[in-house]
Amino acid sequence: MTIAHRETGSHTLARAPSSTARFEDLYRSCYQDLLGYALRRVDRPQDAADVVADTFLVAWRRIGEIPSIGLARGCSGWLAT
Template sequence: MTQRDRFEAIYDAYYPAVHQYAARRTGSPDDTADIISETFLTAWRRIGDVPEGDRTLLWLYGVARRVLANQRRGATRRAVLVDRLHDELAAARPVTPVDLEHVRAAFDELPERDREVLALACWEELTSEEIAEVVGCTAIAARTRLHRARKRLATLLERRPSSRIAMGES
């Protein structure tokens, strides 16, 4: 298989996952397209470094993560992630727009590294071992970071009175 054939196979197989990864982390289609193109440009340039098998997608996520970090130096875009969190919480109980603002505000208060591990666990449905590979740490460190991020989010959600309660509704 030539390098070009391998790249095309990787692109065809993983484009949808990289697209979703980028779309969930940007506020515009243009930003999403930039992340996707930079990620696959890096894969093309470093085709010999792209691992085989199940690790390919994790490698691409790691590249996309670094591309996104470079793109975010100005302003951080989190609205898409919070909307996805809203959808997941809605499965457990009905969520009103007031509740969404409560969750959005708590999520926005978290440090970037907490938001990232929560996003990888919830939206990309990665295991601790896979998160470790994407963010460049050990599996134990990833589990610890994820546990602490969940605790911090839960604390913020408990501490912040929701707007419904603040408005006198029960």
């Protein structure tokens, strides 16, 4: 996870990335792995794509619940459950 820094006078404040940035990081790091996983378990590629889309929809809705450590390590096991 990347921490953004903002200068305020003589102090530097660290803030957590936005929900959008967290989701984008998660998507970039996990999409291919999740698609590969889904492709091995369904008969049609379209079904695998639907499964992955549904997974990321849930991830977006619950982005605040995804542990930051999972994001830092790449594809989170949280998504597979």
